Amino acid sequence: MTVPTTVDVLIVGGGPAGALLGCLLARRGIEVLHVEKQSSLERDFRGETLAAPSAVTLRRLGFDAALKAHGYLETSSVTMRMEGRQVFTIDYAKFPIGALPIDIPQPALIGIFQQAARAEPTYHYAASTNCTGLIEQGGQILGAVLKCSDGSRVEVRSRLVVGADGRFSKVRKAAGLEATITPMGRDFLSFKLPRPADWGNQAQLVVNQDKHLVVLPTFPDFLRIGHNLPKRGLGDVRKEGFDAFRNGIAAIDPRLRPLLHEFLTSFDDTSFLEIFTAELDQWARDGLVLIGDASHTVTPILGQGVNLAIQDVVCVAPVIAGALKKSHQQLQAAEFDAFVADRKAHKAQVTRYQRIQEAALGAQTPFAVRARRARYSALNALPIKYRVFGKVINAPHPIDPVDLRTGASESAVRAAA
Ligand SMILES: Cc1cc2nc3c(=O)[nH]c(=O)nc-3n(C[C@H](O)[C@H](O)[C@H](O)COP(=O)(O)OP(=O)(O)OC[C@H]3O[C@@H](n4cnc5c(N)ncnc54)[C@H](O)[C@@H]3O)c2cc1C
Known part of the structure; x- marks a missing residue:
């Protein structure tokens, strides 16, 4: 125009x-x-x-x-x-x-x-x-x-x-x-997974020691998940490899393990946010x-x-x-x-x-x-x-x-x- x-x-x-x-x-x-x-x-x-x-x-x-x-x-x-x-x-x-x-x-x-x-x-x-x-x-x-x-x-x-x-x-x-x-002490990596039918509509914060996941029910049928990373730590996480990253997430919330293995297949499925x-x-x-x-x-x-x-x-x-x-x-x-x-x-x-x-x-x-x-x-x-x-x-x-x-x-x- x-x-x-x-x-x-x-x-x-x-x-x-x-x-x-x-x-x-x-x-x-x-x-x-x-x-x-x-x-x-x-x-x-x-x-x-x-x-x-x-x-x-x-x-x-x-x-x-x-x-x-x-x-x-x-x-x-x-x-x-x-x-x-x-x-x-x-x-x-x-x-x-x-x-x-x-x-x-x-x-x-x-x-x-x-x-x-x-x-x-x-x-x-x-x-x-x-x-x-x-x-x-x-x-x-x-x-x-x-x-x-x-x-x-x-x-x-x-x-x-x-x-x-x-x-x-x-x-x-x-x-x-x-x-x-x-700068906040940590950064964030997000990804989406399909939401199981019986998951419910509650936002969840799943914390284990100094690691956490924010698990949000997302329209229409997803879970939007955010995971904290050490500040400017994305390079190190990538160096350790995708499997280590995915297993780390599953260790914080074991309910997600099957979904992670089926639907999160590479770092390309994630999005980085500097906090x-x-x-x-x-x-x-x-x-x-x-x-x-x-x-x-x-x-x-x-x-x-x-x-x-x-x-x-x-x-x-x-x-x-x-x-x-x-x-x-x-x-x-x-x-x-x-x-x-x-x-x-x-x-x-x-x-x-x-x-x-x-x-x-x-x-x-x-x-x-x-x-x-x-x-x-x-x-x-x-x-x-x-x-x-x-x-x-x-x-x-x-x-x-x-x-x-x-x-x-x-x-x-x-x-x-
Ligand atoms: C990964 C992530 C997850 C988030 N999750 C949430 C959440 O769940 N809930 C929540 O409330 N907030 C969340 N936020 C924050 C939320 O997205 C922002 O607070 C919100 O979008 C701010 O709106 P805004 O219109 O001020 O800016 P923005 O949404 O950032 O929009 C700014 C726009 O300006 C355009 N622009 C930039 N420079 C120029 C230019 N020079 N000329 C023309 N256009 C330009 C950009 O392209 C962009 O479209 C999240 C943010 C990120 C990055």
């Missing part, structure tokens, strides 16, 4: 954050150009778990029918097994949020957002279009430079550039916004704001990445819409102060919990392993476990979100119901 060269908002990145924002802004009649460097939405081993608050949000935003038409899987609970014993369970139905986490492939979710966006005349989408730099003058971001699918270079002017370009954000770098990158967190002091400049992984990369623990991205979007969309209405200038960084403060608090809470959990999972000495098991067993017996976990996985929206179809605030919608 020929990209428009002047728009209200240019969104860089076609992940869940960029796709939902494009849709919500276009629903409000805002002229949006949304660019994605990949030619297709296909992406495997990406966030497929949608935490319950996001499931609620998407229903409120009118996506329920499309989600149901595609199909998804509801996760009933999370259990932890340590050294062969089940020590901890959280039943998701016991949270008062009124929804369960759902599992849906990321391409499907993004496709649902895009389909809704494409129904709006002010939404323009360009695939195979790479943002290669920003246009800056007098300290303000005025737009971006794009390399289009036909190889041409186009300058697009916009009153706001949104960097939704993920954990290695080029927009962030081009804007000179510094991220503090903190780190990224934190930024500043998420916005005049004419630019970052959302999703570009502004706050978290770890895969408890599958919060997509949730944070979606909550960013529902919080920032009304801010952008309001600021565009207020003046005809570039959107000023100060417009985003409250948004950034609120979203940072949510992200910090998630990261804090993930660090505690990661430290527990990395326990190595026999004493630390026993103490960990005792701690989780004790916590399991206490109803307070729902308060502790609920604070992280079901954190309420920090800003009263707005029904973006009608423009009414959610409290007004509830009051009218």
Whole structure:
């Protein structure tokens, strides 16, 4: 397509954050150009778990029918097994949020957002279009430079550039916004296996000493399994050979042995993820704001990445819409102060919990392993476990979100119901 060269908002990145924002802004009649460097939405081993608050949000935003038409899987609970014993369970139905986490492939979710966006005349989408730099003058971001699918270079002017370009954000770098990158102690290798019919819908953490597996029921009929590796240890794991790797997994969870031997046949069936967190002091400049992984990369623990991205979007969309209405200038960084403060608090809470959990999972000495098991067993017996976990996985929206179809605030919608 020929990209428009002047728009209200240019969104860089076609992940869940960029796709939902494009849709919500276009629903409000805002002229949006949304660019994605990949030619297709296909992406495997990406966030497929949608935490319950996001499931609620998407229903409120009118996506329920499309989600149901595609199909998804509801996760009933999370259990932890340590050294062969089940020590901890959280039943998701016991949270008062009124929804369960759902599992849906990321391409499907993004496709649902895009389909809704494409129904709006002010939404323009360009695939195979790479943002290669920003246009800056007098300290303000005025737009971006794009390399289009036909190889041409186009300058697009916009009153706001949104960097939704993920954990290695080029927009962030081009804007000179510094991220503090903190590597986690271990990395992750993921793969999928067919899910046995009687497996159930619980997410499971299977821990043995300092090794663990995250075993997630995945739509439509898979198990998505993540295995921790020593930091930058992929080379060593490969050197030891595929059989040793596969036998190591089976030793952690012997139930998987037959499936592993039948369906996991080489390292090509696996996907590597380097685990780190990224934190930024500043998420916005005049004419630019970052959302999703570009502004706050978290770890895969408890599958919060997509949730944070979606909550960013529902919080920032009304801010952008309001600021565009207020003046005809570039959107000023100060417009985003409250948004950034609120979203940072949510992200910090998630990261804090993930660090505690990661430290527990990395326990190595026999004493630390026993103490960990005792701690989780004790916590399991206490109803307070729902308060502790609920604070992280079901954190309420920090800003009263707005029904973006009608423009009414959610409290007004509830009051009218
Ligand atoms: C292996 C793995 C497993 C995960 N599992 C989970 C999970 O179960 N649950 C969960 O909630 N989260 C999970 N996450 C995290 C989750 O995928 C991310 O948090 C989420 O996708 C962030 O969405 P985003 O839109 O901010 O960024 P992304 O999804 O990363 O999207 C960014 C997009 O920007 C595009 N882009 C990058 N640079 C440019 C450029 N210069 N120009 C144009 N486009 C560009 C990229 O191609 C990409 O499509 C996982 C992540 C990984 C890698």
